Amino acid sequence: MAFLSLFVGAGTAGFSFSLFLPAMTEELQSPRSVLVFATSLGWITASLASPWVGRLVDRRGARMILTVGMVGTAVYLAACGLVQSPWQFYFTFGVLGGLTRSVLQNVAPSAMVANWFLRRRTLAFSLAALAPPASSLVIPPVLAWMMLVI
Numbered sequence: 308m309a310f311l312s313l314f315v316g317a318g319t320a321g322f323s324f325s326l327f328l329p330a331m332t333e334e335l336q337s338p339r340s341v342l343v344f345a346t347s348l349g350w351i352t353a354s355l356a357s358p359w360v361g362r363l364v365d366r367r368g369a370r371m372i373l374t375v376g377m378v379g380t381a382v383y384l385a386a387c388g389l390v391q392s393p394w395q396f397y398f399t400f401g402v403l404g405g406l407t408r409s410v411l412q413n414v415a416p417s418a419m420v421a422n423w424f425l426r427r428r429t430l431a432f433s434l435a436a437l438a439p440p441a442s443s444l445v446i447p448p449v450l451a452w453m454m455l456v457i
Contacts, residue, residue, distance in 0.1 A: 309416035312373055312440035316411030318446035319380055320349065320404065321439065326450050337393050345393075345401040352405025353413060356378075360414045369419040376410030383407060412439075 328362060332339050342432045379404050383403035416435055424431040 308370075308373065309419050309435040310438045312376070312411045312416045312419075313435055314442045315377065315380060316408055317439035317442040319384060320346070320408050320412070322443050322447045323450050326447060326454065331396075335390070335393060337395070341393050342396060345397050345404075348397055348401030349405035349408060353401050353409040356406050356409040357413050360409045361418070364415050364418045369415045369422070372410055372457045373419070376407050376415065379403065379407040380411065 328339060328342060331337075335342070362371065383399050385400040386403065387396065390399060410427055417432075420431045420435055421428065
């Protein structure tokens with residue numbers, strides 16, 4: 308579950324964003340720098356939200372919080388498809404995406420591995436840590452192929 312969470316989190320916020328950037332700048336008629344700011348805003352939001360997400364994970368458990376994070380990721384990605392102006396993109400990708408990123412990539416997977424594995428914890432952490440590089444290897448080519456086909 309931690310691997311999947313980190314895989315999805317890195318895939319939605321990592322290198323795959325650059326594939327959509329040329330089409331988005333044309334569609335929204337904004338400079339790239341305006342849209343790339345949403346990525347910075349997302350990481351700032353994720354950093355600020357992490358203490359509260361950590362408190363929720365401690366109280367409610369990682370499973371429920373990860374489920375909410377995955378659903379939130381689907382919602383913010385769908386909302387990004389409906390964006391009409393840069394401020395809407397800042398809100399969807401920057402704020403909502405940052406909140407879900409805090410859940411999927413920062414707090415919940417680490418808590419899950421730390422709580423579930425007593426023996427071989429370092430092996431479990433190292434296997435989970437393979438997810439972001441694997442996502443960067445798999446998701447951008449698949450998205451590029453889908454953009455050509457569709």
